Amino acid sequence: MGEAENPEQVDDHPFDAAIALKPADTGDETYTGRTHPAYANMVGPYGGITAATLLEAVQRHPERLGVPVSLTVNYAGPVADGEFTVSARPARTNRSTQHWSLDLTQDGRVVTTATAVYAVRRDTWADTETAMPDVPAPEAAPVTPMPDYVEWAKNYEMRFVEGAVPELEGAAESGPGESPDSTTTLWVRDNPTRPLDFPALTSLCDVFYPRVFLRRGQAMPAGTVSLTIYFHADDDALAAQGSRPVLARARSNRFGHGYFDQSACLWGADGDLLATTHQLVYFKG
Amino acid sequence: MGEAENPEQVDDHPFDAAIALKPADTGDETYTGRTHPAYANMVGPYGGITAATLLEAVQRHPERLGVPVSLTVNYAGPVADGEFTVSARPARTNRSTQHWSLDLTQDGRVVTTATAVYAVRRDTWADTETAMPDVPAPEAAPVTPMPDYVEWAKNYEMRFVEGAVPELEGAAESGPGESPDSTTTLWVRDNPTRPLDFPALTSLCDVFYPRVFLRRGQAMPAGTVSLTIYFHADDDALAAQGSRPVLARARSNRFGHGYFDQSACLWGADGDLLATTHQLVYFKG
Numbered sequence: 001m002g003e004a005e006n007p008e009q010v011d012d013h014p015f016d017a018a019i020a021l022k023p024a025d026t027g028d029e030t031y032t033g034r035t036h037p038a039y040a041n042m043v044g045p046y047g048g049i050t051a052a053t054l055l056e057a058v059q060r061h062p063e064r065l066g067v068p069v070s071l072t073v074n075y076a077g078p079v080a081d082g083e084f085t086v087s088a089r090p091a092r093t094n095r096s097t098q099h100w101s102l103d104l105t106q107d108g109r110v111v112t113t114a115t116a117v118y119a120v121r122r123d124t125w126a127d128t129e130t131a132m133p134d135v136p137a138p139e140a141a142p143v144t145p146m147p148d149y150v151e152w153a154k155n156y157e158m159r160f161v162e163g164a165v166p167e168l169e170g171a172a173e174s175g176p177g178e179s180p181d182s183t184t185t186l187w188v189r190d191n192p193t194r195p196l197d198f199p200a201l202t203s204l205c206d207v208f209y210p211r212v213f214l215r216r217g218q219a220m221p222a223g224t225v226s227l228t229i230y231f232h233a234d235d236d237a238l239a240a241q242g243s244r245p246v247l248a249r250a251r252s253n254r255f256g257h258g259y260f261d262q263s264a265c266l267w268g269a270d271g272d273l274l275a276t277t278h279q280l281v282y283f284k285g
Numbered sequence: 286m287g288e289a290e291n292p293e294q295v296d297d298h299p300f301d302a303a304i305a306l307k308p309a310d311t312g313d314e315t316y317t318g319r320t321h322p323a324y325a326n327m328v329g330p331y332g333g334i335t336a337a338t339l340l341e342a343v344q345r346h347p348e349r350l351g352v353p354v355s356l357t358v359n360y361a362g363p364v365a366d367g368e369f370t371v372s373a374r375p376a377r378t379n380r381s382t383q384h385w386s387l388d389l390t391q392d393g394r395v396v397t398t399a400t401a402v403y404a405v406r407r408d409t410w411a412d413t414e415t416a417m418p419d420v421p422a423p424e425a426a427p428v429t430p431m432p433d434y435v436e437w438a439k440n441y442e443m444r445f446v447e448g449a450v451p452e453l454e455g456a457a458e459s460g461p462g463e464s465p466d467s468t469t470t471l472w473v474r475d476n477p478t479r480p481l482d483f484p485a486l487t488s489l490c491d492v493f494y495p496r497v498f499l500r501r502g503q504a505m506p507a508g509t510v511s512l513t514i515y516f517h518a519d520d521d522a523l524a525a526q527g528s529r530p531v532l533a534r535a536r537s538n539r540f541g542h543g544y545f546d547q548s549a550c551l552w553g554a555d556g557d558l559l560a561t562t563h564q565l566v567y568f569k570g
Contacts, residue, residue: 069510069511069544069565070359070510070511070565072357072359072400072511072513074355074357074384074400074402076376076377076379076382076384077377077379091361091388091395091398092361092362092394092395092396092398094361094362097361097510097567099359099361099395099398101386101388101398103376103386109377110376110377110384111377113376113377113384113386113400114400115357115359115398115399115400115511117359117510117511117565119510119543119544119567121542121543122542122543123542124540124541124542124543124568124569124570125497125501125540125541125570126539126540126541126542127500127539127540127541128538128539128540128541129466129467129536129537129538129539129540130538130539181414182414212410215412216410225354225355225382225402225404226355226357226400226402226513226515228357228511228513228563230511230544230546230563230565232538232539232541232542232544232546234542251414252414253413253414253415253517253550253558253561254411254412254413254414254415254517254558254561255409255410255411255412255413255414256409256410256411256412256413256517257406257407257408257409257411257517257519258404258406258407258409259354259404259515259517261515261517261561263548263561263563265538273538273539276538276539276546276548276563278513278515278548278561278563280354280355280402280515282382282404283409284409285409285410
């Protein structure tokens, strides 16, 4: 599917096909979905699409109140290719907030757990302390594809400003491939383009390749075990963003004993901080 | 209870009394606890003690594997004074990781939900990118108590290096009380002192007063809705830290539409990054 076909038509977009859920026969808190080959990763699907699918279960739930403000997804095991079940239970509904407990199962076994907080937003004092960094415009940064075998990455137009994927082929165990800083900054959006909504923003929050690859200048087994997103954007901010690129920057604080953390900011094209997101990542090496 | 009595005796410490759980009659995945007046906050207990109590349910669970690497706590409603029930279910146990689903209920109603990831740690390449900032030693910073009505804060020895609680009494709606930066840095430890362990570190991760108070120079209704902790410390790092002060620094990225985020680092006395922690906070004003 090329951009020329119909860049703004949501229904035909592979993202929407990938997060599609239908109510299961067993009750209205349970949905059935299916992994989509376009979002395949090394082992199971891209973590961002799984997170987006869990959020989608709340988005379409008849008891949903307001918009997402917080989401945590725990990747307990690999999602196998094929069908899965998503359960979404409102654990508590208050006047203006709602707490959700979610899980994704296959053959009765828990594969992913999640919690989400939804809220009715209202106007208050506002300020952004972490301003968008001063970087070249998207058009000034070339589109850099991920290595061809990273299937899911083909759904994103990535323009790296700093910290692009290191040259993994032929990299020495140590040497010039290593980096003293784990920061990656890129302009990124769906490919083909698609207006930003909460599930798409959720998926974008996991778009960074593992920081340990950048630090060590080489690929190694690595995978997110827990992902948290704080949504700062409301519906108006998403509508204003449309399908323009998002500026995304990620960095780690610490690596050690098999895990590292990562914190990231995603700004809209006008400089709005749309989301902050954090994750803990397993690595071996 | 003063420091002179027995600063290192854990059993008598109010923290241990506050997080104490006993198996409920209903089964071994359910525990009963009780709110402790020493950790009272404005509405219900201090959020850090609730998070520590949830972690304690896993710590003492017979099926626990390894040590905590990630914890997310969602504050769905205020904990009422008195008894509560904590349920801790291992949602999935792998070879070296374990995923937990937790909740705290009162009278059958969900008050708090949580998820935790535990792991067997192993030696790998390690590096800390976010180094401890260059600040005066703990002894050089005076102990500054919180306002007297903040009961829980009396359990912590706080030495603010920057961003102390603004003078709330008599502060103008706007004026010199406001701050352009939400950063607070303090040396902090239990009072009376107590060797650091995972529940105590969990509680410390919520020790920062709301960032919006600092920015606006005034108190207003505010409360954490979701808290995430990434544990970088293992048992050896905790043992090395002992009961010395931890350097804790917090800052917000964005305030708006009734919520703000906060990210924080906690370093041990030797400069080890023990934990990184993030939260989303409701505010009204």
